[in-house]
Amino acid sequence: MSGSPGFAAILSLLLPGLGQMYRGRWVRGALMIVLPIFTVLLAGAFVAIADPLTSFVLRNAAAVTFLVASAFFMYHLFVVADAFAGKLRDIGSLRGRHVVDYLVLGVVCIALAAFYAAAYRGSAPWAGLASKVFAPLANPPLVGTTAGGQEPSPPEWTGTERxxxxxxxxxxxxxxxxxxxxxxxxxxxxxxxxxxxxxxxxxxxxxxxxxxxxxxxxxxxxxxxxxxxxxxxxxxxxxxxxxxxxxxxxxxxxxxxxxxxxxxxxxxxxxxxxxxxxxxxxxxxxxxxxxxxxxxxxxxxxxxxxx
CATH class of the missing domain: 3.40.630.190 (LCP protein)
Incomplete structure (x- = not known):
């Protein structure tokens, strides 16, 4: 397996799949680049056209944000480890790897964790706000009239509610x-x-x-x-x-x-x-x-x- 394992890990940190390409595994690297993009586009389209799912995502935005950040972190971590390890037959072998490569891998993993933690921390307040704004109502409004034929009037504001x-x-x-x-x-x-x-x-x-x-x-x-x-x-x-x-x-x-x-x-x-x-x-x-x-x-x- 040609190429430095440590440098491959750095490349896949910058762009998942780039380290695989650097070490000669072009198809695997290309798939690892395309897979998250395709997943995001597919999930976004599905959420956009499925009304119940859209409401669920908005009302549980905080939990969904955490799950999405965790999933991307685990995927990115796997890609980095895969770029470092090389082909399956090379896993567990110390041949071709030096102490400096393992040090680089450790730094890359720490940087990866810090990046996703910062991304989640930055998006969490907005997700929490969305969850509050779109929280389900005890008696959700419906388009139309009430049973008595009268239009429901807007709720009286208490001064503390949103x-x-x-x-x-x-x-x-x-x-x-x-x-x-x-x-x-x-x-x-x-x-x-x-x-x-x-x-x-x-x-x-x-x-x-x-x-x-x-x-x-x-x-x-x-x-x-x-x-x-x-x-x-x-x-x-x-x-x-x-x-x-x-x-x-x-x-x-x-x-x-x-x-x-x-x-x-x-x-x-x-x-x-x-x-x-x-x-x-x-x-x-x-x-x-x-x-x-x-x-x-x-x-x-x-x-x-x-x-």
Whole structure:
């Protein structure tokens, strides 16, 4: 077996499977690189399309994060050990291996453990927050009406429970052709006890299939049934209760920004939009330079709308 076992372990630390390729096992190395990528893509796609599984993952995000981090750590550790050991017939043999190789292997294993511990520690707070936000309710809301035909009213906030607010951004220009779709839908969840907040943006193209109640993209719910329907659809989708909402159109967005003296935004990359829509449904060119800058209401609106 050619190549240094210690250096092979280092290479597989940097990229699982690279050490195997370095020692001449190209097929095995390629499979070890592809396997975790394929697994992540497959699992992500399955979670995205399976509603019950999505809810389970969100409500148990802390435990799922720990299990995923542990699984990747064990896999990465196996790949490093495999790169160090070489072919099966070489396992247990000291031939070709020096003390320095074993020292390198030990350092690599420690570095690997430290990396995954840091990754888990960094993601654990966000996972814990997701678990709290999407915790199952004793009486989960359902799209529709109560047994008596009355619409359930939003729960009264006690001042200590998590406060969930639905933020809606709507195009409500004075024109008959305006759809009134809420192209921005964000759930803001506030924890008054721990003084933390979380925001979840709902993609506007999420399709809701509730025959007899609402069957369309979620951003059309407000246009069809106002806030009541939008609230019920979002509650049913996420399994949470909404306490309040805020609806902002273009004009309100501009006035809010101007009322606080503008907003400072650090534009990461220059924005150039050759077909920015104008109020009269024409187009114009929009140029915003990169870097921190104070934007007034109109500029901030243009920056937010430009895609």
């Amino acid at each position: 406060l969930n607010v639905l933020l809606l951004g709507i195009d409500s220009r004075d024109d008959a052709s305006t759809t009134k779709n809420t192209d921005t839908m964000i759930v803001l969840s506030l924890d008054p006890v721990n003084k933390t907040a979380a925001m979840l943006s709902i993609p506007r193209d999420v399709y809701i299939d509730r025959p007899g109640v609402f069957t369309d993209k979620i951003n059309a719910a407000y246009a069809y049934g106002g806030y009541d329907l939008a609230r019920k659809v979002v509650e049913d989708l996420l399994g949470i209760r909404l306490n309040a909402y805020a609806l902002v159109d273009f004009d309100a967005f501009t006035k809010i920004v101007d009322s606080v003296g503008g907003v400072v935004i650090d534009v990461k990359r220059p924005v150039r939009d050759e077909s920015y829509p104008t109020p009269d449904y024409g187009i114009e060119r929009l140029d915003i330079t990169a870097g921190p800058q104070l934007m007034d209401g109109q500029t901030a609106l243009r920056f937010a709308r430009s895609r």
